[in-house]
Amino acid sequence: MAGESESAAEPNPNTLTPSNPPSADAINIVPLQTHSPPTKLPSRPRKTRKLSNTVDPCLPKTQISTIVPRIVSRSLSYEGELESAINYLKSSDPLLSPLIETYPPPTLELFQPPFLALTKSILFQQLAYKAGSSIYTRFISLCGGESNVVPDMVLGLTPQQLRQIGVSARKASYLHDLARKYQNGILSDKSIVDMDDKSLFTMLTMVNGIGSWSVHMFMIFSLHRPDVLPIHDLGIRKGVRMLYGLEDLPRPSQMDQLCEKWKPYRSVASWYIWRFVEAKGANSKGNVVGNSNVSLQQQILSMQQQQQQQHQQFLDPINGILNVGVCNDGAK
Structure with a gap:
């Protein structure tokens, strides 16, 4: 969609010990302060898939008693969920297992209200x-x-005010579009926390300036969703x-398809x-692998900026040729 960005929000360098998060309503009761203590991630209600009362007559009787409703995966901030994920991946992918043994486990960023994180x-x-x-x-x-940082406050900021602090006119329009969708009830912090991954992806990519990559990063680093693949x-x-x-x-x-086993x-x-x-990139440059002073999300952001620069370097000569063509056409 228009305004697709290839970068993510700045992460909090602190880590969060996985534990049972409060209910989703909690985010509307206690707003996050700039220097507040760590806030646990509100949880989505665990959903079950309803099963038909009709039993397949072809199913062996020994299997009928073992049928159970499928439980949607819980947030990684639940106590023990991260450990379960690591153990599962070790057994499901023999090629991934050595990486799990080599590198430190994921660290979960502090939870912030979704509107603030998206802003x-x-x-x-x-x-x-x-x-x-x-x-x-x-800002x-x-x-x-x-x-x-709430929708009404953001809508009250003019493009001129935002420009004075370094926010471009385009980004100002993105911020206002996000705030309007909150104000109109299309989005809310609670609905974002409660939505399943597919619905959340659809709703967030409706916001101008928020594309698939940004949504995937938000789901992983802000909401701690367990099954997101940033394709x-x-x-x-x-x-x-x-x-x-x-x-x-x-x-x-x-x-x-390639990552199905994950x-x-x-x-x-x-x-x-x-x-x-x-690690591969650091080894090739002779740098220290796993710099603990820089969070992974910051490093991902840097990787994305390098990709954009390489893409622009590729386009500049092409644009130059096109511009010459335009000038020549004008001279005619």
């Missing part, structure tokens, strides 16, 4: 981490603190090619693939 994601689009942090700090100051992320695609010894870089349309914990598998790619 931050928009502000950080296509910016270096330092520049994005500077603009975000000024928070303009709003009077993180707890005041458009170049780092993940490169990692899958290296892990499975593929000759060509897999296309996004091929990723689901379900229902593709978010956790993606974490290890990112670490794998990071």
Whole structure:
């Protein structure tokens, strides 16, 4: 969609010990303060798939008693869920298992209200981490603190006010579109937490400036959803090619099939693939692998910026040729 961005929001460098999160309603009761203690991720209600009362007559009687409703995967911030994911991936993919043994387990970012996290994601689009942090700090100051970053406040900020703190006119329109969808009831913090992955992806990509990559990063790093595969992320695609010894870089349309064995914990598998790619890149440059001073999401953001720069370097000569053609046409 228009305004698709290939960057993500700046992560909180602190980590969250997985534990039982509060209910989704809690996010409307206690707003997040700038320097508040860690807030646990609100949970989605566990849903079950209703089964028909009709039993398949061809099914052996020994299997009839073992039928149970399918339980939707829980957030990774639930106590023990991350450990379950790691153990499952070790047994389901022998090639991924050595990576799990080599690299540290995922760290979960502190929970922030979805509106704040999505706003931050928009502000950080296509910016270096330092520049994005500077603009975000000024934005928070303009709003009077993180707890005041709510739809009404954002809609009250004019494009001129936002431009003065470094926010482009296009990003200002993205922020206002997000806030309007909240104000109109199309989105809310509670509905975002409660929605299943497919519905959430559909609803968030309706917001101008939020594309598939941004939604995947939000679902993994902000909501701690367990089964998200960022099929458009170049780092993940490169990692899958290296892990499975593929000759060509897999296309996004091929990723689901290639990573089928990671379900229902593709978010956790993606974490290890990112670490794998990071280590390969660091080794080739002689850098220290696994720099603990820089969070993984910041490194992913840097990787995305490098991809954009390479893409622009490829396009510049083509655009130059096209511009020459335009000039020549004008001269005629």
